[in-house]
């Protein structure tokens with residue numbers, strides 16, 4: 324299923340979802356000519372940090388910025404729209420000890436145009452290498468140093484955007500010097516989801532900006548505005564996505580209402596203990612795309628988490644649609660909190676294994692049997 328919407332809708336601040344305060348802070352760094360040589364944007368997967376880094380770079384490189392916005396039509400903006408500006412370099416995790424990021428630059432440009440809110444597993448899937456271990460290797464570090472020591476081509480400024488520097492691991496040491504004493508008008512923008520995995524010596528050389536998770540409201544508005552989904556679909560996906568815009572996009576395209584019914588069918592199938600039904604269910608599940616499988620399980624995961632909250636929260640506070648509350652109450656009547664905890668763990672593991680290309684039939688048969696055992700436990 325295609326997940327491309329407007330092409331490159333995220334290059335400008337105005338098109339970046341939510342995070343208004345971060346946006347203003349980044350904009351004023353440029354307006355006040357106060358850009359740090361190394362900027363570290365830190366925040367959870369699925370938030371706006373990569374989109375913000377792209378908007379910030381577009382703004383910084385624009386030749387005619389006005390009223391807090393890049394112009395969209397200068398030589399620089401036109402190149403930034405396709406991420407082909409010769410003075411804007413990208414580094415990111417990839418597979419292979421002997422490769423460099425530039426070998427993956429074409430799919431990377433497409434990826435950030437289509438999925439600027441995605442995470443590492445989406446990127447590895449995009450590269451058709453979901454089971455491989457990504458990293459940013461020695462050769463890439465050397466290539467970065469070489470690139471940044473060269474004269475810029477068209478602009479006064481040079482920028483290196485590094486997505487997920489946590490994948491540098493110890494190799495980060497190689498970049499310390501250039502981050503600390505960069506060539507003039509050179510700017511590093513690092514975008515991390517796991518700051519604890521970055522060398523403290525790198526962190527201390529950067530200006531840290533924490534990018535908050537997206538709020539449900541921000542995701543809902545973006546799904547309705549930029550992506551043109553209707554209000555109820557957008558609302559449901561925003562609830563389930565827990566601040567992760569890419570997850571919301573994955574869910575909204577499958578459709579919440581249909582998923583709700585499907586989850587109940589699954590629940591009944593597991594509860595009924597009829598092996599033939601279980602086998603048929605697994606066969607059907609196997610025919611879905613990987614995105615659909617993940618969305619289904621994420622939806623189920625959220626649904627069961629909400630069921631755990633039914634006995635303790637007023638209806639209004641539940642993150643599920645009104646039409647689903649009655650079912651949730653019924654299910655809450657037959658399973659207790661402890662069972663829901665176990666179901667949650669199984670679902671989380673199952674999603675993990677699907678992302679790593681497990682055999683779906685074997686995996687889901689195991690999941691269903693474990694599920695059945697929990698439901699039937701006294």
Ligand SMILES: [Zn+2]
Nearest residue numbers: 385394397400
């Ligand atoms: Zn411009």
